[in-house]
Amino acid sequence: MDKENLIQIIKSAQRKDTDAFKQLVKNYQTYVFSLAFRLVCDEEEAKDIVQDCFVKVWQHINSFDFKAKFTTWLYKIVYNMSLDKIKVNNRRKAVIINAGNISELSEKIFSKHPEEDQINKNLAEIIKVLADKLTPKQRAVFVLRDLQGVEMDEISIITSLTKGAVKSNLYYARLNIRTKLEQVENIKIL
Amino acid sequence: MKCPEYKKWIYLNNIDELLDWEKIRLDEHLQTCSSCRQLFDNNETGKCFIQKLNKVEPLLTYPDKLTSDIMIAINEKGTYADVKIKLNMLLDFIISYKVRILAFSIVIVLISLFSYQQFHIIYKLDRMERQIATQSTDNIGSVQKLSLRNNLMIKELVMNTDDELIFLDNASIDYLLKSYKNLKTDHDELIELLNENMKNLEKKLSKKDIQKLKQLLKEDDLGKKLYTNL
Numbered sequence: 001m002d003k004e005n006l007i008q009i010i011k012s013a014q015r016k017d018t019d020a021f022k023q024l025v026k027n028y029q030t031y032v033f034s035l036a037f038r039l040v041c042d043e044e045e046a047k048d049i050v051q052d053c054f055v056k057v058w059q060h061i062n063s064f065d066f067k068a069k070f071t072t073w074l075y076k077i078v079y080n081m082s083l084d085k086i087k088v089n090n091r092r093k094a095v096i097i098n099a100g101n102i103s104e105l106s107e108k109i110f111s112k113h114p115e116e117d118q119i120n121k122n123l124a125e126i127i128k129v130l131a132d133k134l135t136p137k138q139r140a141v142f143v144l145r146d147l148q149g150v151e152m153d154e155i156s157i158i159t160s161l162t163k164g165a166v167k168s169n170l171y172y173a174r175l176n177i178r179t180k181l182e183q184v185e186n187i188k189i190l
Numbered sequence: 191m192k193c194p195e196y197k198k199w200i201y202l203n204n205i206d207e208l209l210d211w212e213k214i215r216l217d218e219h220l221q222t223c224s225s226c227r228q229l230f231d232n233n234e235t236g237k238c239f240i241q242k243l244n245k246v247e248p249l250l251t252y253p254d255k256l257t258s259d260i261m262i263a264i265n266e267k268g269t270y271a272d273v274k275i276k277l278n279m280l281l282d283f284i285i286s287y288k289v290r291i292l293a294f295s296i297v298i299v300l301i302s303l304f305s306y307q308q309f310h311i312i313y314k315l316d317r318m319e320r321q322i323a324t325q326s327t328d329n330i331g332s333v334q335k336l337s338l339r340n341n342l343m344i345k346e347l348v349m350n351t352d353d354e355l356i357f358l359d360n361a362s363i364d365y366l367l368k369s370y371k372n373l374k375t376d377h378d379e380l381i382e383l384l385n386e387n388m389k390n391l392e393k394k395l396s397k398k399d400i401q402k403l404k405q406l407l408k409e410d411d412l413g414k415k416l417y418t419n420l
Binding site for chain 2: 018021022025026029030033034037038043046047050051054055058059062106109110114116119120123124126127146147148149167170171174175177178181182
């Protein structure tokens with residue numbers, strides 16, 4: 001979807017055109033799901049976040065003023081919703097992490113023909129293991145920068161952190177993850 | 191520089207915080223130090239792992255169903271949400287900067303109008319008072335009539351006394367008028383009566399004024415002036 005087209009669709013959605021909004025949903029639900037999944041590491045919860053996120057977008061689309069990128073605005077909503085979920089999950093359940101599985105899981109996930117029905121499960125497991133000891137913000141910054149490939153400036157807007165704080169969180173997140181990966185013997189990068 | 195500092199650099203390199211010359215120095219050190227080389231290689235392996243992980247996209251199953259679920263949720267919550275949005279918009283509008291300026295301007299205009307109205311009323315009252323003071327005394331009640339006459343006549347009387355205003359009370363002026371009417375031709379008797387009531391007059395007039403008054407009575411000017419004013 002090119003920029004002009006996107007602007008037109010958003011403007012139509014702001015006039016409560018449901019068809020235009022449906023186009024937005026179709027276009028961005030995969031991105032939103034991807035970020036939500038990587039943050040909460042659960043397919044169903046990620047889908048719930050996607051649904052709630054778009055309902056919120058529909059309710060507040062008039063407040064989008066085209067100053068920031070639409071994806072940044074969208075990611076900010078997903079980030080806030082996911083962060084709440086992560087905090088609740090951290091309180092509710094103690095996840096049993098087995099770092100030794102990473103090697104095995106990575107083999108499956110990085111293979112040329114991964115089992116489609118297992119991708120989400122394996123990916124979620126790997127991220128859970130890697131991000132186990134990270135704070136919700138470190139986890140979010142790591143996911144946004146290293147897994148989603150979002151630029152530092154955008155991360156700063158999405159997370160409402162200063163650029164310095166983003167870098168600091170990223171530094172500790174990477175340090176933690178690298179330390180964890182060092183513990184895994186024979187990790188294979190195919 | 192020692193290994194712990196190079197190790198810091200290795201971690202800083204992970205977040206692209208090393209300057210070019212620092213990278214060169216780190217490379218030089220890595221060729222000579224196996225411990226730092228090991229750490230660097232591990233970091234690079236981790237970096238590659240994360241880069242690979244980045245390429246694995248989570249699979250969104252049944253995207254069409256998710257789209258339709260979202261649209262249903264929007265329609266269900268739409269009615270309530272629309273009302274809420276409109277209320278929020280109204281609230282935003284009310285507290286917006288422009289509306290606050292407008293409200294402030296309206297308040298200022300209202301205060302100005304009110305002040306002008308008050309000033310206008312006061313001005314009109316003042317003008318009415320002036321008109322009453324200058325107009326014919328025929329339409330005014332007896333007590334006021336005396337009071338006004340009092341002012342007018344005494345103004346005349348004191349014109350020759352340093353142009354100061356001298357006010358006699360009603361009783362005094364009434365007394366003067368009666369005396370003059372009853373004793374039109376006998377000024378001496380009037381002077382006598384004035385002398386009898388001197389104590390009353392002394393409260394209001396200076397000695398100089400009283401002497402002037404007596405002089406006017408003697409010359410019959412007071413009679414003429416009173417007659418004209420009446």
